[in-house]
Amino acid sequence: MASVLLLDDDAETLAAWEANCIADGFEVKSASDGQSALAMFIGSPVDIVVADWRMPVMSGSELCHRLRTLPGLADVAFILISGEPSPPAFVSYDGFLRKPVDGAILLATMRRLLADNVKHRQLQRGGPT
Numbered sequence: 001m002a003s004v005l006l007l008d009d010d011a012e013t014l015a016a017w018e019a020n021c022i023a024d025g026f027e028v029k030s031a032s033d034g035q036s037a038l039a040m041f042i043g044s045p046v047d048i049v050v051a052d053w054r055m056p057v058m059s060g061s062e063l064c065h066r067l068r069t070l071p072g073l074a075d076v077a078f079i080l081i082s083g084e085p086s087p088p089a090f091v092s093y094d095g096f097l098r099k100p101v102d103g104a105i106l107l108a109t110m111r112r113l114l115a116d117n118v119k120h121r122q123l124q125r126g127g128p129t
């Protein structure tokens with residue numbers, strides 16, 4: 001079972017994302033800010049992170065930057081979500097979605113990125129594609 005860490009400071013949005021991911025078979029962890037999420041991730045890494053760009057305490061973009069610097073954990077799939085019209089150019093995320101996010105689109109993006117990560121790891125080991 002794939003695991004996901006969901007972050008948003010809006011409780012209703014977070015609850016909707018959680019319900020969609022649980023219904024699709026994901027193991028779900030959630031947080032309302034990047035600082036709490038970073039502590040959760042370090043304690044128990046996940047396969048994919050879905051984070052709102054703008055949050056108090058630590059933004060989703062800052063969390064993404066910090067995760068990318070963690071040895072051995074930098075390749076976790078990361079989706080940044082925002083109401084902003086365009087993604088930040090300075091962040092190395094894997095996917096960007098605009099709010100409000102349709103649940104089916106979120107899940108499809110998560111599945112695609114997870115499949116891409118599996119293929120990437122297989123290629124690194126010289127295995128089948």
